[in-house]
């Protein structure tokens with residue numbers, strides 16, 4: 268890799284990787300092993316005591332995973348990162364590191380449906396309360412903060428509607444209250460937008476989507492921005508107080524600007540266990556090498572499709588921030604001028620039934636619950652991903668009964684539009 272400041276596409280191919288020192292293998296090998304031999308007893312003791320970094324056991328760390336972590340940290344501009352089994356596992360470990368029972372956090376109401384479930388239901392069992400706010404209104408976050416609030420969570424580009432959020436405005440609120448701002452950057456990817464440059468403290472990813480990019484491997488990532496002061500308020504004992512798990516080590520004092528990533532690994536991942544498999548780390552890393560190429564193509568195709576849909580008689584509305592008359596267009600231009608992403612929603616004049624029939628009439632599009640595949644995907648959120656929500660919550664989340672969500676792939680634009688056209692014609 269060049270020694271001057273490498274560009275994004277170069278980092279996507281090279282960051283974190285070297286030819287294998289033992290075999291010369293150029294691609295990062297899949298280190299398919301559970302454990303690693305210690306050099307001697309002192310080496311083993313140093314690893315277990317956190318005096319030295321190194322591989323012990325693949326639940327905690329693995330060389331294939333380490334390359335993936337360095338690469339995503341470089342692409343996001345963070346100080347360190349931790350790869351785990353899924354996006355949801357990443358979210359769980361982040362909150363495990365900052366929350367105690369009885370604490371709360373404020374989250375945008377417009378989120379991936381699975382995150383709404385995780386925060387509203389699963390987290391309740393840990394004694395963690397979520398408070399919902401309107402991502403378009405920073406004051407709605409501020410008004411819910413109290414002395415037990417530990418963080419703010421938003422998506423940079425919100426699922427399922429594909430709307431950009433004013434990250435800097437919400438960062439102002441989090442900074443005023445000494446809280447970390449956690450940004451889910453799954454839908455935008457660091458190719459379009461880097462939340463740490465706009466005041467985020469932690470970035471979280473579902474690698475399952477655009478970063479892996481091929482719809483074949485689950486993974487999640489926590490990126491430490493390295494900027495948050497975990498010791499200032501005394502609110503984050505996992506980071507600022509002596510840890511009995513490690514003979515009294517204080518993680519923030521000892522590890523400085525990578526303390527959050529370390530805490531998520533040595534306390535969260537070690538003890539809760541959602542490790543990524545070396546094979547999935549390899550697949551996702553390979554996917555990332557073409558992220559800039561794929562993401563631009565996704566965006567270009569999506570814009571063409573959105574423009575086309577807008578002119579169709581049976582289409583009631585199209586919500587794509589790349590369209591010049593879209594209410595979210597100014598934020599898109601400010602935060603993500605290269606493109607507006609691949610995922611957006613539209614409504615059919617025929618409502619719920621037309622939405623279902625349209626999805627069934629598609630031939631090349633796959634009807635499934637995923638986004639960020641090379642293939643074009645479609646889903647009817649109200650009957651699937653957002654089914655567990657009340658109708659009021661569905662509408663608030665941008666997933667009302669008439670809404671169809673598309674994730675536009677990297678196929679030929681003409682073929683994507685032809686498939687949509689033949690299904691529309693059958694309605």
Ligand SMILES: *Cc1c(COP(=O)(O)O)cnc(C)c1O
Nearest residue numbers: 353354355379426453473475486
């Ligand atoms: C898919 C997704 C998640 C959850 O990630 P998994 O890898 O499925 O656990 C979180 N946030 C967003 C925006 C997602 O699209």
